[in-house]
Amino acid sequence: MSATSTTCYVVSFLYDEKSLADLGKLNSTLTEAGYRTTLLDDEGHAHELGTNSFGYVTALSEEEVLHQAKGLGEIALGKDRIPQVEVKEWDPAMYKNQSK
Template identity: 50%
Template sequence: MALSHPKPYVVTFRYQEQGLADLAKLTNQLTLAGFTTSLTSEDGVLHELGTNSYGISGLHSKEDVTELATRLGETALGQTPDVSLISLEEYLQQIEQVKLPPKA
């Protein structure tokens, strides 16, 4: 079932690296399918995503995005990666929670 408005999602991959080329293969496969390494929040701020995290916006369900990302990861890596999917808003909240407090 499709959503009624585009929603930005962040997909994060966890996998056993077999070599230095794994990240490049994964990034190539995902960008060819429309994923990005950054997303723009509702307030217009561009957010670079972390290593092994990719963004996508569109009228897709969470299930469809997760399935697509998993299959693309399998193609790129030759193994089934652990894929987690959250909204950009949730991702940014997680980033804020792990930031260290400033030194006094």
């Protein structure tokens, strides 16, 4: 049995928001799929990721997360409004000042 390491990613969505319902649909779809709106650093402090950004802890590669996130965005917003998606590895230092 091999050990699989996990990586924490921040996935951000950019799309033409037509109403607050779009944000609700995206949040609902992603949280049902295991994405989070906050992440904890090594000291246990919670960090809000911001509107249209979600954390995801997985053994998938960055490319696989990107593909999955695009599909979820399409489910939430419709085939005619596929969002742009950016995936980065989680860096708690970027959010240090937000938790205080």
